Amino acid sequence: MNIHLWLPHLFSFNGGIQTYSAFLFQALQNLYPESRYEVFIKHEVETLPSINYLPQTRFHFAGGSPLKFRTPLFAAQLIGHGLIKKPDLVLATHLNFAVACLILKRLLGVPYWVVAHGIEAWNIKNKAVKTALMEADLILAVSSYTSDRLLKEQNLDPKKVTLLPNTFDAHRFQPAPKPPYLLAKHNLKPTQPIILTVGRLSAGEQYKGYDRVLKAIPQIRQLLGDIHYVIVGEGSDRPRIEQLIAQLQLQDCVTLAGFVPDEQLCDYYNLCDVFAMPSKGEGFGIVYLEALACGKAVLAGNQDGAIDALCHGKLGALVNPDDVEAIAQTLTKILLKQYPNSLIYQPDELRNLAIDTFGFKQFQSTLARHFPTL
Incomplete structure (x- = not known):
């Protein structure tokens, strides 16, 4: 041909x-x-x-x-x-x-x-x-x-x-301990619960839901006082996000990591305890697969292609992306190891199922x- x-x-x-x-x-x-x-x-x-x-x-x-x-x-x-x-x-x-x-x-x-x-x-x-x-x-x-x-x-x-x-590239994205150099860079403790989002901070892609995770952080802090949220990505929406962080007084528990080189992306996935992107406009979302390949619990929205990526909830947690309280409650349950889907706490099994499926x-x-x- x-x-x-x-x-x-x-x-x-x-x-x-x-x-x-x-x-x-x-x-x-x-x-x-x-x-x-x-x-x-x-x-x-x-x-x-x-x-x-x-x-x-x-x-x-x-x-x-x-x-x-x-x-x-x-x-x-x-x-x-x-x-x-x-x-x-x-x-x-x-x-x-x-x-x-x-x-x-x-x-x-x-x-x-x-x-x-x-x-x-x-x-x-x-x-x-x-x-x-x-x-x-x-x-x-x-x-x-x-x-x-x-x-x-x-x-x-x-x-x-x-x-x-x-x-996704299963060889590139694999489970590993939290990287010491990233813990030091962002002044984080190894035992500290960390939420991660990876995505462009574009004014045209606000549907990714990082702002709603930010709004959920105050509620999560009531039970997990040392929670930290890391957002990887750069773009035109960053000033709005910085303003929202200031309004919510979250400067001490949110890190805007900005652009991250490809060779560090897997390390950032392994830095977190849960990957969260409650979007409502993703056609699929390859970042979900990359996080799953690193054995991470994943939270996504239940109104777009993330439903496919998480196999209708089999591989992670699906929530209403417009419901900040549901996002906060679900992330809290995941971090406290109280979420009913036990698979998300089995990194090797989670990774293997992601590979078998995608x-x-x-x-x-x-x-x-x-x-x-x-």
Whole structure:
């Protein structure tokens, strides 16, 4: 097969779509090493050694073009190469690329698959994108929640929408003792109960729920006086969060760790006793899997793709993300080891179940089952 992959990022940015794209790329090359791959990346300019690839793979970068012109130039690049090479399949990991897919299909009959992650797949108003989704040969949704919303809102053929859930690197994320260097850096004690959230502090992503965890901290402190909350991530919402911390007088028990290098992320998961992100807008949430892989108890919202990530509560605690009291009570029970799901206190078992359900081997196997539809 001659496969064209259209990606926003692959090498240089570690957001959820980039991480998913990297695993998808790896799985394809493992499954079909004799295929020819042309990889088009919108926001990058070169390959990096962080991603392995087959020698016959060719990369095309659009990241060097001015940002305000990049979208039309990238679309022209995708369609132009498609017309010349006529791929057997185009696989796009962002729904916004579907319009270019449709143009290529109408001109040459090239089939295309697109991946639906989260907020970009909900409440779609752009008519061209809606049409492109209707005519896609397959839509890979990362969760049942994303799939259900797409089907409900876009009136798609259910046979064209299938699941390929997120996966994670089980070798990179493993249980370990609380890292002494992080305890020292943040002036924390080894026995101190620590809550962690990992996510961009973007003004457009306030749905992640870190502000509601902050509002729950005063209630948690009534029983756990030395509780500490660590938020990993940077972004435009930080000033609002700093103001909220000051209003709640939590300066002594909240740490905004800011940007954390990839090589330290696993250490931060192992620093905490419970990972909490009571979101209400996640398409899936790979951070939940990373925390589970480190054997951590996880609290998430019960209104989005986190339901899939926690297997409807089997792998963690699901709460109403708008109910601060429920968040406080549940986190308190977890930290006091009073939560009724005993699995969350068995790190090795929790990790193994996460691997069995969402590990890369399962991801690759699920992807392979879709290819006979070509």
